[in-house]
Amino acid sequence: xxxVKDTDIDFIGNRRLAITISISLIIIxxxxxxxxxxxxxxxxxxxxxxxxxxxxxxxxxxxxxASLSKxxxxxxxxxxxxxxxxxxxxxMEKEEGTEISDLIKETLKKDFPDNPFEEERLEKVGPKIGSxxxxxxxxxxxxxxxxxxxxxxxxxxxxxxxxxxxxLFHDVLITLGAFFIFNKEFNLPIVAAILTIxxxxxxxxxxxxxxxxxxxxxxxxxxxxYIINRSINQTLSITLITSxxxxxxxxxxxxxxxxxxxxFAFALLIGIxxxxxxxxxxxxxxxxxxQNWREQKKKRKTM
Amino acid sequence: xxxxxxxxxxxxxxxVFFALYYLYPTYKVExxxxxxxxxxxxxGKITELEKKAIKRGLDLKGGMHLVLxxxxxxxxxxxxxxxxxxxxxxxxxAIKVEKETKGDFLDIFxxxxxxxxxxxxxxxxxxxxxxxxxxxxxxxxxxxxxDKALQILRSRVxxxxxxxxxxxxxxxxRIIVELPGIQNINRARELIGxxxxxxxxxxxxxxxxxxxxxxINNLLKRQRNKAKxxxxxxxxLAEAKIDxxxxxxxxxxxxxxxxxxxxxxLFGSKEALDNxxxxxxxxxxxxxxxQTFGEDPFLALLRNLSSYGGSIGVPEKNVPAVKTxxxxxxxxxxxxKDATFVWSYAPVYxxxxxxxxxxxxxxxKDAELDGSVITNAQADIGSGYSPTSAGMPIVTxxxxxxxxxxxxxxxxxxxxxxxxxxxxxQVYSAPVVRTRIAxxxxxxxxxxxxxxxxxxxxxxxxxxxxxxxQIIEERTxxxxxxxxxxxxxxxxxxxxxxxxxxxxxxxxxxxxIIANVALLLNIIFVLAILAGFHATLTLPGIAGIxxxxxxAVDANVxxxxxxxxxxxxxxxxxxxxDAGYSRAFRxxxxxxxxxxxxxxxxxxxxxxxxxxxxxxxxxxxxxSMFTAIVVTxxxxxxxxxxxxxxxxxx
Numbered sequence: 012x013x014x015v016k017d018t019d020i021d022f023i024g025n026r027r028l029a030i031t032i033s034i035s036l037i038i039i040x041x042x043x044x045x046x047x048x049x050x051x052x053x054x055x056x057x058x059x060x061x062x063x064x065x066x067x068x069x070x071x072x073x074x075x076x077a078s079l080s081k082x083x084x085x086x087x088x089x090x091x092x093x094x095x096x097x098x099x100x101x102x103m104e105k106e107e108g109t110e111i112s113d114l115i116k117e118t119l120k121k122d123f124p125d126n127p128f129e130e131e132r133l134e135k136v137g138p139k140i141g142s143x144x145x146x147x148x149x150x151x152x153x154x155x156x157x158x159x160x161x162x163x164x165x166x167x168x169x170x171x172x173x174x175x176x177x178x179l180f181h182d183v184l185i186t187l188g189a190f191f192i193f194n195k196e197f198n199l200p201i202v203a204a205i206l207t208i209x210x211x212x213x214x215x216x217x218x219x220x221x222x223x224x225x226x227x228x229x230x231x232x233x234x235x236x237y238i239i240n241r242s243i244n245q246t247l248s249i250t251l252i253t254s255x256x257x258x259x260x261x262x263x264x265x266x267x268x269x270x271x272x273x274x275f276a277f278a279l280l281i282g283i284x285x286x287x288x289x290x291x292x293x294x295x296x297x298x299x300x301x302q303n304w305r306e307q308k309k310k311r312k313t314m
Numbered sequence: 315x316x317x318x319x320x321x322x323x324x325x326x327x328x329x330v331f332f333a334l335y336y337l338y339p340t341y342k343v344e345x346x347x348x349x350x351x352x353x354x355x356x357x358g359k360i361t362e363l364e365k366k367a368i369k370r371g372l373d374l375k376g377g378m379h380l381v382l383x384x385x386x387x388x389x390x391x392x393x394x395x396x397x398x399x400x401x402x403x404x405x406x407x408a409i410k411v412e413k414e415t416k417g418d419f420l421d422i423f424x425x426x427x428x429x430x431x432x433x434x435x436x437x438x439x440x441x442x443x444x445x446x447x448x449x450x451x452x453x454x455x456x457x458x459x460x461d462k463a464l465q466i467l468r469s470r471v472x473x474x475x476x477x478x479x480x481x482x483x484x485x486x487x488r489i490i491v492e493l494p495g496i497q498n499i500n501r502a503r504e505l506i507g508x509x510x511x512x513x514x515x516x517x518x519x520x521x522x523x524x525x526x527x528x529x530i531n532n533l534l535k536r537q538r539n540k541a542k543x544x545x546x547x548x549x550x551l552a553e554a555k556i557d558x559x560x561x562x563x564x565x566x567x568x569x570x571x572x573x574x575x576x577x578x579x580l581f582g583s584k585e586a587l588d589n590x591x592x593x594x595x596x597x598x599x600x601x602x603x604x605q606t607f608g609e610d611p612f613l614a615l616l617r618n619l620s621s622y623g624g625s626i627g628v629p630e631k632n633v634p635a636v637k638t639x640x641x642x643x644x645x646x647x648x649x650x651k652d653a654t655f656v657w658s659y660a661p662v663y664x665x666x667x668x669x670x671x672x673x674x675x676x677x678x679k680d681a682e683l684d685g686s687v688i689t690n691a692q693a694d695i696g697s698g699y700s701p702t703s704a705g706m707p708i709v710t711x712x713x714x715x716x717x718x719x720x721x722x723x724x725x726x727x728x729x730x731x732x733x734x735x736x737x738x739x740q741v742y743s744a745p746v747v748r749t750r751i752a753x754x755x756x757x758x759x760x761x762x763x764x765x766x767x768x769x770x771x772x773x774x775x776x777x778x779x780x781x782x783x784q785i786i787e788e789r790t791x792x793x794x795x796x797x798x799x800x801x802x803x804x805x806x807x808x809x810x811x812x813x814x815x816x817x818x819x820x821x822x823x824x825x826x827i828i829a830n831v832a833l834l835l836n837i838i839f840v841l842a843i844l845a846g847f848h849a850t851l852t853l854p855g856i857a858g859i860x861x862x863x864x865x866a867v868d869a870n871v872x873x874x875x876x877x878x879x880x881x882x883x884x885x886x887x888x889x890x891x892d893a894g895y896s897r898a899f900r901x902x903x904x905x906x907x908x909x910x911x912x913x914x915x916x917x918x919x920x921x922x923x924x925x926x927x928x929x930x931x932x933x934x935x936x937x938s939m940f941t942a943i944v945v946t947x948x949x950x951x952x953x954x955x956x957x958x959x960x961x962x963x964x
Contacts, residue, residue, distance in 0.1 A: 013878075014821075063795070113500075131795040133499065137786035140381065143416060151919035155912045162911065166904055200854055203916055203924045207861070207931065210912030214868065214905040221901040249875045256817060256871070257864035260810035264860055267809060269802035271373075272857055279861070 015248035022291055023240045023299060029292035033181055040188020047191060053198035056145050058138030059103045060111050063131040064119070069095035070126060078122040082114055093270045097131070148202040152183070155209050167220055174297035175216050178289040182212045182282055189281045195274055204278035211257070212286020215250045216294040222246045223295070235302050239295050247291075254287040322948045329940075330835065333842035339366035340845050368845045371852035373923050374800055376793030377494035378502055382467075382783040383487055384459050386419045389781030393455055395439035404432060420456060424449035457486065459780035464489055467506065469776040474505050474769070489783070499790055501769060509738045509782040510773040512685030514724070514756070515677040517732045517744065518653050523626070523676045529648040531612035534639065538581065538611055575602055580611065580635060600635045601669075612639065619663055619671060627663060627671035636674065652679050659740040659760050675741055677734050682724045684778075687717025687754075691774035693767035696759060707767035710757045711774065718754025726750035737770070738782075803856035810860050811837070814867060822874050824963030828949045829870035832941040836866045839937040840930060855926030862934025865909070869942035872905075873898040874964055887962045891950050899943065906935050 022029075044050065054061045075098055076089050084102045092099035102111055112133055119128065156176060163172035183205055190197065222242040230238050261283060265276035343363050350356050372379050387409050394401060408423040415422070427434050427448075434448035446454075464483055471479045471493070480492040496502045580600055600615060607614040615636055619627035628636050639645055640655050649655065653676050661670030688711050696708040713721060724733070725747050734744040735758045742758040761767045814833065818826035840859055844851060877894030885893065910932060917928030953959065 065792075065794075129792060129794070130499070130790070131792045133788070133790040135785075135788040137784070139413075139416075140786050146416075147919055151915050155915040158911045158915070159908050162907060163904075199924055200927075202919070203854060203927050206912045206916045206919075207909075207927075210909035211865065213908040214865075217905045217908065218872065218901055221904065225897075245879075249872055252821070252871045252875070253868040256814050256867050257861070259813050259817065260806075260860050260864035263806050263810040263813065264857060267802060267806045268857065268860075269799060271799065271853060272802075272806075275854070275857060 013248065015251060018244045018247055020244060020247075021240060022243050023236050023296060026292065026296040026299070029288075030296070033185070033289070033293060037181075037184050037188055040185065040191045043188070043194075044191040047194045050187075050191065051194050051196050052141075052145075053196045054101060054134060054136045054141070055198040056141045056148075057103065058136050058141040059101060060115075061132070061134040062100045062112055062115060063092055063133075064098050064100070064128040065131050066096045066098065066123070066126050066128040068126045070098060070123070072098065074123075075100075075119070078118055079115060082118055084111070084115075098128075144199065148199075151202070152206060152209065155206055159209070159213065163217075163220075167224060170298060170301050171220050171224075173301075174294045175213060175220070177297050178216055178286075178294035179209055179213065181289045181293050182208055182286045185285045186278055186282045190278070195277065198274070200272075200275040201278050204275050204282065207279060208282030208286060212282060212289065215254060215287050215290035218246050218249050218253075219243055219290055219295055223298070236299055239299060243291055243295055250287060250290060254283055258283050319948055319951055322944055326945055326948065329839065332846075333838050336366075336842040336846040337838065339363045340368045340841070343367045366845070366848070368841065369848060369850045370796070370800075371850045371855065371923060371926055372492055372494060372789070373791050373853045374796040374851065375494050376791050376796045377492065378496045378499065379787075379789040380491040380493075380503075380506055380785055381484070381787035382463070382489040382491065382506065383786050384456065384463060384779070385782045385784055386456060386487070389456060389459055390420075390423065390452060392781055393452065394437040396437050400432060401437055404430065420449055420452050423452070455780075460487060460489065463779050463783055466510075466776050466779060467491060470505055470772055473772045473776065488786075495793065496790075501765065503785065503788070505769055505773065507783060507785050508773050510685065510776070510778040511736075511738055512688060512774060512778065513681035513736045514683040514721075515656075515681050515734050515736060516724075516728060517734055518650070518676040518678065522650065522653070526649060526676065527612065527616070527626070530639065530645050531610050533644060533648065534612045535610065537644075541581065575600060575607070577635060580615075600632045601629050602632075615639075616674070617671060619673065625662075626674040628674050630661065630670045630672065633657070633672055649676075653677065654679050656734065656736060656739060656741050658744075659737070659742050660762060662760075673741065673744075675734055675744060677736075677741075681736075682733070683713075683717060683720050685774065686778075687713045687720075688774055689714050691771040693764060693771045694757075695764075696757075706759060707761045707764045708757045708759045709761070709767050709771045709774065710755065713754035713756070715754070718752070721754055721756065722750055722752045737774075799853045800856075803853060803860070807856065807860050807863065810863050814863055818867060818870075822870075822964055825874055825877075825950075828946050829867055829874070829942070831949065832870065832945045833863065833866050835945055836934070836937050836941040837863065839941065840933050843933045843937065844930070849929055850926055851930075852923040852926030854923050855930045858927045858930030859934060861931065862938065866934065866938035866942060868905070869898075869902045869938060870946060872902055873942070873946070877962070877964055881962065881964070887959055888954055890962070891954065895943070895947055902939065902943065906939055910935050 072089055072091055079087070079089065079100070087100065087102040089098065089100050091097065100115060102115075112135065116130070156179060159179070160172045160176055163175050186205060186208060189195075190201070219242055222245055223239055226238045226242050226245075230241070233241075258280070261276055261279045264272055265280055268276055343360065346356070346360055351360060387405055391397070391405060404423070404426055408419060408426050411417070411422050411426065412419045424434070438448050438451060460483060464481060467481050467489065471481060471491070476493045476496065478494055480490070482490050484490050491506055493502055577600060580602070602611075602614040615628065615632045617627040617629065619625050637657075640649075656675050656677050658673035658675070660672075662673045663671045665671070691709050691711045694708050694710050696704050696706045728747050729749065730746065732744045732746050734741045735756065736742065737758070742760040758770070761770060811833075815830045818829050818833075820826070822829065837859070840862060843849075873894050876898045877890050880890035880893045881887070913928050913932040913935065915928075917925055917932065
């Protein structure tokens with residue numbers, strides 16, 4: 012069986028369109044970031060308290076909210092989590108060591124005497140550790156990219172590494188954009204997901220690059236643009252199938268992995284799709300643009 | 315060629331053998347039912363096996379994860395031998411700068427002192443003797459404080475009896491405590507977070523207390539009137555004493571005189587309240603004596619607990635307000651330099667309507683004796699001697715000879731007076747000294763139950779932290795959530811595995827089956843390596859394994875697609891397989907190295923559960939290189955060598 016037969020699609024010719032789409036997506040993400048007034052940081056980054064309570068009987072979120080409105084929680088989020096018996100409460104920590112969780116539990120015990128609850132999860136993160144984590148997260152993503160830049164420069168050429176890094180930024184920005192658009196919560200596992208995307212979305216790019224490297228030797232007489240377009244077409248089935256198998260398990264995780272894993276799987280889902288797209292439409296065109304720029308420079312010199 | 319493959323077969327069989335060997339304990343542990351676990355004959359065996367099995371992270375097993383940080387500003391304050399206005403100013407400024415810049419507190423402290431040309435050596439006597447730079451000295455002390463805290467925490471947790479706890483230092487300042495299967499969160503928090511600084515301090519004389527209270531009352535009245543815009547009438551300032559009518563009220567339960575007012579009313583206006591920067595979360599009313607409130611705003615918040623030795627009681631509701639008032643800078647100035655207000659740990663009295671009263675005491679700043687002299691502490695039931703502790707849980711303590719000597723001297727010099735016994739600045743009991751105590755015995759009371767007394771005895775035996783620790787992160791997962799996570803994770807893995815396997819067979823036919831064998835081996839290897847290194851499996855870790863299922867076949871896809879291409883050019887089956895593997899190898903290597911780079915960075919960055927994801931992902935990638943390249947290759951070679959294939963099913 013073959014999904015992709017021998018193709019001869021002009022990917023390079025359509026690169027301007029692809030770049031326009033990508034930039035638009037990034038801009039849309041930024042617009043939503045602006046609309047939602049910044050990223051929706053979870054307690055891992057912002058500090059605060061998160062509680063997951065499992066009640067014996069189903070409860071209404073509005074009842075919980077009414078009960079807790081008495082204690083002035085401030086900026087808080089109360090929602091169903093998985094089922095109508097499970098409630099998730101997220102509040103901001105006022106300062107280091109404030110025992111908001113005890114206050115919440117006492118209040119709910121008083122207001123729901125016939126519906127006892129169990130504390131499934133309680134997470135408290137001080138604001139200090141939170142802001143520290145944001146810094147560390149950004150640093151680790153940049154460090155990972157730096158090492159990748161070095162590795163690809165060593166194995167290929169420097170310009171290939173630049174192409175790969177541009178594709179990576181593209182993938183990360185669009186994945187982040189998806190989070191901005193749906194106003195999904197950013198927490199530690201999302202950083203893990205983004206780092207995974209950084210590593211994995213490169214796989215496809217490397218497959219294409221590897222073929223380009225090979226074809227540059229075999230098809231020496233052909234034009235640069237042709238070689239690149241040919242390489243993309245030749246590796247198209249590999250690119251699609253490898254992404255497909257990984258996407259399959261990520262979709263399973265997204266659907267069946269449970270609430271905790273859900274956002275994490277969502278990030279991977281977007282990241283893998285975008286990563287596949289960028290290895291075809293972003294990473295390779297960079298090489299062309301570079302080549303064009305160099306030729307023009309040479310021409311100008313000889314003139 | 316053949317010899318090379320014999321070698322490969324041996325490697326593969328050895329790998330499978332060891333994998334199954336390391337996985338056996340995990341498999342065995344999983345097969346035990348809850349009944350088996352309660353069976354005393356099996357418990358020992360199960361514990362033994364669990365030591366060799368894959369460890370479950372707290373998010374799967376349930377338990378508590380705490381990150382502690384030593385309170386450095388407090389440590390610096392404790393270490394200073396001279397403390398003046400300038401010192402406190404420097405300290406609070408350094409705290410502010412640290413919050414903004416997230417730098418190292420001690421470096422900031424030193425830099426600020428330099429900028430302000432403050433000689434730090436002046437404040438740290440003991441340091442001057444050692445001839446070291448003040449900041450170096452403080453850094454050394456900070457390190458010691460963390461190490462000591464680590465040691466104390468180990469002792470506390472061991473005495474408390476938690477199975478398989480983990481207490482580790484992280485960086486230079488932090489300590490990570492993991493307590494699996496803990497049930498009572500609040501108790502665990504107390505066990506870990508209590509500084510356990512025990513102090514014996516003399517109370518100030520009642521006349522001094524009365525005059526301080528009176529001063530505060532008059533100050534507050536002036537301020538309130540100012541806030542309300544009422545012109546000050548100095549002649550009417552009360553010559554106040556705590557009104558004895560209050561006493562009758564508490565005892566004769568006439569709550570009708572009490573009324574609830576808002577905090578804004580107490581301070582005169584909303585703005586005045588905001589100025590106090592009081593935390594207004596929760597109930598924001600106070601209860602005051604309506605008869606005296608107009609004249610005496612501060613006194614109206616207090617009650618006289620004559621039944622408790624003529625001491626000051628504060629109704630529960632008023633505690634935050636009184637604390638706020640006592641914290642106001644202008645009020646602080648009215649408190650004698652050598653004294654400080656402290657609170658009882660729990661309500662000392664509960665009136666018939668259910669309102670609890672905390673006791674407010676004015677004690678000397680310098681302690682007569684501290685917890686370092688304590689040699690033992692035991693939870694006990696109070697005997698009939700003391701009316702307040704008879705039949706109640708208490709903790710009895712014995713002191714070393716040095717402590718006993720001082721205790722004997724202090725008690726004999728203060729017969730008839732009260733001595734407060736404080737733990738972490740809270741008064742547990744403040745008995746009246748009846749006679750000289752020569753044997754170094756003392757006891758504290760005020761605990762509400764025996765468990766609490768036992769916990770207190772543990773922390774007193776383990777000793778006190780050099781400086782308080784703050785719990786800066788706390789994550790607790792209930793046991794049922796962990797079981798739920800495992801169930802969902804396992805199902806996702808099975809579904810994902812089946813889907814990938816089905817796809818590979820559908821798409822690559824017989825070759826797909828070979829790839830699936832490799833995939834299955836890959837999962838076995840990943841689990842075996844986790845078990846072999848006794849690594850911890852977390853929920854993100856499970857996600858990492860599931861992700862590996864999807865990624866592991868990538869290498870085979872690369873190889874197979876390449877073989878197909880080679881076949882299309884008309885090469886023989888053998889030659890196509892050879893070319894496919896050799897050409898794809900470089901690509902597979904490059905692609906996996908980049909993923910591995912990020913997995914390793916992830917491990918470095920990660921905390922707790924995220925580390926688990928980095929681990930499983932890294933192991934998965936490395937194992938997949940072996941299974942997808944080596945294992946499938948020998949199978950292909952075996953088939954092409956033993957069967958005369960006319961067509962390769964790929």
